[in-house]
Amino acid sequence: MDMATSTIIFIIAAFALGAVTIMKRDSLPPKMRRGLALISLVMIAFAFFLIVYALFTMGEGTL
Structure with a gap:
């Protein structure tokens, strides 16, 4: 499994946990x-960070 697939799976899992909570x-x-809410919040915040990081590094390898 490459890094992009793992990232997408994590993002989906984080948002699914937040929705279920x-x-x-x-x-x-x-x-x-309270525990699930805190874990969901941390995972969703990290998922947003991964999305923003992926957008910033999207065209980096083409030069």
Whole structure:
């Protein structure tokens, strides 16, 4: 698996975890809810960083 595929899988997984955490927040215990929310927030922030980094380095190898 190359780096781009791994990055795309991570981005999809991060956003899916965030979506599931938001949709199921009423059925989660309060301690687990807080932990999942923090983990989701960190993963989504890192996914945004990876997206921005990929956009900045998109045309770098063509010179």
